[in-house]
Amino acid sequence: MSKAQPFCDGSHKGGAFVPTKYSADESKTVYFCGCKQSKNGALCDGTHKAL
Numbered sequence: 199m200s201k202a203q204p205f206c207d208g209s210h211k212g213g214a215f216v217p218t219k220y221s222a223d224e225s226k227t228v229y230f231c232g233c234k235q236s237k238n239g240a241l242c243d244g245t246h247k248a249l
Contacts, residue, residue, distance in 0.1 A: 204230040204240065 206217040210232045217229040222228075229242040236243045 204232060 199213065199215060200207045201209065211219060220230075220240045230240055231238070231242045231245075233249060234247040235245040235249065237245065
């Protein structure tokens with residue numbers, strides 16, 4: 199619902215969605231999930247390739 203996807207802008211309030219907190223524990227490249235089907239939380243696991 200956020201207009202700032204994948205980042206939360208509060209648009210989910212009052213709905214069924216719950217934001218997922220992500221903390222970078224180390225410096226590395228990561229890819230955030232845009233399809234919302236990842237089994238890896240907020241991070242992409244390639245599920246979008248099979249949609």
